[in-house]
Amino acid sequence: MRTALVIGTGLIGTSAALALVGRGVTVYLTDHDPGQARTAAALGAGTDEQPEGPVDLAIVAVPPAHVARTLAEAMDRGAARGYLDVASVKGGPRRELEERGLDLTTYLGTHPMAGRERSGPLAATADLFEGRPWVLTPTPGTDTEVLNQALELVSLCRAVPVVMPADAHDRAVALVSHMPHLMSALVAARLEKADDGAVRLCGQGVRDVTRVAASDPAMWIDILNANPGPVADLLSAVAVDLDDAVRALRLLESADPAKRGEGAAGVETLLRRGNKGRGRVPGKHGAAPLAYETVAVLISDQPGELARIFADAGRAAVNIEDVRIEHATGQQAGLVQLMVEPSAAPVLSAALRERGWSIRQ
Numbered sequence: 400m401r402t403a404l405v406i407g408t409g410l411i412g413t414s415a416a417l418a419l420v421g422r423g424v425t426v427y428l429t430d431h432d433p434g435q436a437r438t439a440a441a442l443g444a445g446t447d448e449q450p451e452g453p454v455d456l457a458i459v460a461v462p463p464a465h466v467a468r469t470l471a472e473a474m475d476r477g478a479a480r481g482y483l484d485v486a487s488v489k490g491g492p493r494r495e496l497e498e499r500g501l502d503l504t505t506y507l508g509t510h511p512m513a514g515r516e517r518s519g520p521l522a523a524t525a526d527l528f529e530g531r532p533w534v535l536t537p538t539p540g541t542d543t544e545v546l547n548q549a550l551e552l553v554s555l556c557r558a559v560p561v562v563m564p565a566d567a568h569d570r571a572v573a574l575v576s577h578m579p580h581l582m583s584a585l586v587a588a589r590l591e592k593a594d595d596g597a598v599r600l601c602g603q604g605v606r607d608v609t610r611v612a613a614s615d616p617a618m619w620i621d622i623l624n625a626n627p628g629p630v631a632d633l634l635s636a637v638a639v640d641l642d643d644a645v646r647a648l649r650l651l652e653s654a655d656p657a658k659r660g661e662g663a664a665g666v667e668t669l670l671r672r673g674n675k676g677r678g679r680v681p682g683k684h685g686a687a688p689l690a691y692e693t694v695a696v697l698i699s700d701q702p703g704e705l706a707r708i709f710a711d712a713g714r715a716a717v718n719i720e721d722v723r724i725e726h727a728t729g730q731q732a733g734l735v736q737l738m739v740e741p742s743a744a745p746v747l748s749a750a751l752r753e754r755g756w757s758i759r760q
């Protein structure tokens with residue numbers, strides 16, 4: 400691919416543009432808000448001037464409700480030889496395009512399974528898609544050349560292509576993205592009017608569970624509006640589990656030891672099912688999850704501390720697989736959890752201790 404046009408230069412469009420520019424593709428940027436395209440261009444994601452002829456690939460990265468109209472306009476003016484969108488839902492936009500009677504041979508519906516809770520070009524990063532699944536939903540009519548362009552885009556963004564039908568995609572993301580998003584919002588909503596004294600205690604657990612609740616509601620209304628049935632089915636199943644959890648917890652309040660035992664068994668069943676489900680979540684780069692061991696290191700909240708830990712781990716020839724940082728409220732300190740392969744954990748602990756770090760068991 401030599402040239403691309405990104406239509407919608409928000410988080411996803413600008414991230415893809417940055418990755419393409421970094422790999423030598425000439426990228427043209429456009430947005431219905433010219434300020435967004437200008438910002439993306441200033442970030443080095445391409446030029447906000449328009450191409451003189453059709454580009455190789457047009458990437459439509461606008462909110463789901465605007466995808467069909469935006470694609471139709473781009474196709475009408477012959478903006479590209481191939482077109483794809485990156486919307487979080489696939490069935491609805493395709494049906495809307497079919498209703499418009501467009502020739503869909505040059506169109507491919509896609510969805511990168513990577514994002515953030517922030518919107519706009521300033522939240523974009525060139526490595527957003529690295530190692531992440533990027534779903535492609537070709538139909539028998541999809542032009543091979545367009546499929547190849549899409550595969551090249553995925554490869555240039557260092558993502559992992561996954562091919563599936565649009566409706567199967569929508570059912571899958573209901574489970575792994577849309578229902579979890581609502582669950583995150585439901586947990587975060589409990590904090591809305593909670594006492595300051597309680598909210599001040601927020602630790603990493605609630606931060607992890609509520610991160611995506613900070614996302615733009617307008618975008619998510621669009622997404623859920625295009626996939627309500629599968630999400631409602633999943634939430635109904637969660638509601639049954641919630642009833643079970645409430646019942647088990649009420650039994651735990653009982654004075655009768657037999658009832659308390661029944662309650663404990665009910666809670667344990669739910670927690671163990673959670674362990675099993677979590678164990679199925681793929682690890683880094685889509686690989687099967689590895690059982691990493693955590694080495695927890697106390698750091699002071701000063702510039703350069705993290706870099707120093709990484710350098711010391713490097714000197715001990717230990718590969719850090721993942722990292723998490725917990726900040727202690729009101730203190731100039733934090734806990735860095737370094738995830739490493741089990742055999743490397745004692746090596747890393749010893750090496751860091753030797754260099755003066757305080758290791759938490």
Ligand SMILES: NC(=O)c1ccc[n+]([C@@H]2O[C@H](COP(=O)([O-])OP(=O)(O)OC[C@H]3O[C@@H](n4cnc5c(N)ncnc54)[C@H](O)[C@@H]3O)[C@@H](O)[C@H]2O)c1
Pocket residue numbers: 406407408409410411412429430431432435460461462463465469485486487488510511512513514515516517518519520618622
């Ligand atoms: N945010 C995520 O985590 C994520 C992940 C994967 C896919 N997506 C999908 O990517 C698409 C873009 O999402 P985002 O997070 O980048 O949103 P964003 O709000 O950061 O960016 C969307 C951009 O589209 C522009 N826009 C809106 N309507 C337009 C139109 N008609 N013509 C041209 N530009 C228009 C907006 O001005 C904005 O700059 C959505 O379809 C979303 O479902 C989002």
Ligand SMILES: O=C(O)C(=O)C[C@]1(C(=O)O)C=C[C@@H](O)C=C1
Pocket residue numbers: 486487511512513514515516517575576577611
């Ligand atoms: O990580 C996040 O912030 C996201 O919201 C990313 C996420 C997801 O649910 O995984 C959100 C919506 C997209 O369609 C794809 C990815």
